[in-house]
Amino acid sequence: MEIRQITPAIGAEITGVHLGDAARDPALFADIKAALLRHRVLFFRKQDITRAEHVAFASGFGKLEDHPVAGSDPDHPGLVRVYRSDNPHSYENNYHCDGLWRPNPAMGAVLRCVECPEIGGDTIWVNMVKAYEELPDDIKVKIDGLRARASIEQSFGAVMTPEARAKLAQDHPPAEHPVVRTHPETGEKVLFVGAGFSTYFTNYSTPANVRHGIDKAPGAALLLNYLISRATIPEYQVRWSWQRGDIAVWDNRCTQHYALNDYFPAPRKMERAAIVGDIPY
Template sequence: MKNMLHAEEQAPVDADHAPPLIKAKPLSRYIGTELFDVTLGEIARDDALFAETKALLLERKVLFLRDQDITRAEHVAFAERFGPLEEPHPNAPNDSGLVLLYKDADSTPEHYENVFHSDTIWRERPAMGAVLRCVETPEVGGDTIWVNMVQAYRDLPEHVKQQIDGLRARSSFETLFGAAKPMELRHQLKERFPDPEHPVVRTHPETGEKILYVNGVTTHFVNFHTPQNVRFGTDFAPGSGNLLNYLISRAAIPEYQVRWRWTKNSVAIWDNRSTQHYAVQDYWPAVRKMERATIIGDQPF
């Protein structure tokens, strides 16, 4: 036919509009995409696959894959494509560069999962992201929820955005992990991990997006008590506390969330800078075993 081109006459493919290498399906409007027909090993070894995966991660904040029967070494190798891994977590077992989040009937006093948080916000340089693989999961329960905190910031009323512009806050390792420990050990942990100060609204270093950056382990604003904000004591306390609680509560809005049902060898990869997550603690006394590679991040600004 006249309209058909011979193979050598085919127009070149536009690199900017080339078909995607990875089959992907969004799971909610604002956050979460599942990847299909690809393994972490393939992505780790292929620069083009990794570049596409990273672009999807920056856009969709958290990616999911199923049936990833990989070794710990392969898990670590994939995570290290994003950057070096954090030092061992001080409150969980570690092996081969992975944090072992193993929960069973004997570990109930140490659960600490059921709070919206971003990982290691209690460090001066909180985690950039994480790769979490499910080793064993209950038949029912044990889901994880992730939240898009970029969208949470975008939807704030303008007067709130103005009020929190320039505010900074502290987050504490002690509030999350120290409360159930003996006082002497709690004080040792406090000395080892002094509460860092971070902006209430941080800027994503790669996308430039503004992110609401307070969560369940944020304790207080450090620069709220100024003549612009405080006239009387009740303006500061409970006034500043009410504002902080309001900001923290934004993570609980369902429209910003995606919920993932774990199966054995399923994996989540998330951008820890722009998200929070919540491990749903509804499975006790069933066993839930997860292994996480945590990637070093930068100083929030």
Template sequence: MTITAPNRPRTTFDVEQLTCTIGAEVRDCDLAEVASDAALFDELRALLLQHKVLFFRDQHMTRAQHVGLAERFGPLEDHPVVGSDPDHPGLVQIYKDLDSPPEHFENSYHCDATWRENPPFGCVLRCVESPPVGGDTIWVNMAEAYRRLPQSVKERVRDLRARHSIEATFGARMPAEQRAALHAKYPDAEHPVVRTHPETGEEILFVNSFATHLVNYHTADNVRFGIDYAPGASDLLRYLISQATIPEYQVRWRWTPNSVAIWDNRSTQHYAVQDYWPAVRKMERAGIVGDRPF
């Protein structure tokens, strides 16, 4: 497979880079118009590859327009636990208010749905209602996280693979029978610890809070005594997952109603800060089907 770096995007839009490593705010942009204009969409997609997450304010889109924009990137996928809007399949409603159960799936650094064999390409997330303060989301450049690992660690992890599980995360609070059914329908997926971006060729550190263990660590090269494997392998995985917490790789976005984020799920992680209770936070997300990491 031949991978070529994307062309540098045109400058139709007013684009402000937000940090040295990730994120840009795009102004003078009507996303509903972009969804129906091939040239504008191509420019937006190039910007996404460059900055990894794009932010927009004052986007007064209908749900149908939201879905239509996301579908320009590819088919949408439902979520087996959260579900989606019945009138707009693939549009997941993430509503946090006083009636919501105390779920804490979002406030960990994660890459969406890596428990799938084909994790999502990316997402289009729109803020419906935001707290007066708090409820920010953090995104992390995991290509930069890999690039800045010590060389000795890169050599150690290059050929490793990790298991990713929905059963151990979303399924943990379910009764045993329901959890087993979830696992049967969505068995654990195995992915490389270091994946290659299929469009840019970047190497990406691809472990997150859905990763449960390294599946091919216990070899003669890595394990002299039992302690090298337990807790040695889990210590290494924990170290790799912790790289997402480094501020130098991050951008933090403060939501306002009708603001939108579009991110490349293949090269980023994110963290939804849950510091706003008892305020309300309502978000709607369209996740886009991706490919199998290699």
């Protein structure tokens, strides 16, 4: 197994490994997991694996989760088909952490490229540890202890009927998370808000933060938007141009990602196995 670091901040390409073999080899799997904790997202070119091997490899990290809107492959529970072929609309072209709307957002994911356009359709990943580490000190003090609400209702639910949207929100009520979480394995501090699902701070309106009405909702929104914008800093990013058979494995606890929607009407078909995560603290 050879590891090539791609950027100083995040990402590495691994060669000399077949992920089907890694699913059956605990020592090899452990080496890949160690590389994931170090580089946060790993890329594997031209992996000729079956859906069963895809699921088996992802399951090495933990139990797989379903998705309430996208659904899973009927023969492989937990394998979500993210197919874009006849609709220019996309939910993935914003910086987001998968499942932030859950009480326990995904630990990570294994994404396989089934079909991709000749040009376009890249994906960007962001190191949200650096996004926190390089915040100004006064901002770190201000957000210490802050918590934020995250919801699926205003994202996936936006194109639904009011009745269906209300049902989605009822089945998956908003979650509340720390704005700065601690990575459970590395102990690193992570900026944990994202454009896809974060809606507002739940404990911002205190005497320490609010003097007048303009400090309340507008002041909180400006701060939240500033924190969300940290994911757009190029120095924290790696960008991957897909080829058929490529696989990306990422740690969802300390990264965000953005799937570019610049390829319509060409098809882009991906299959993702997401791993159930812990409750952030």
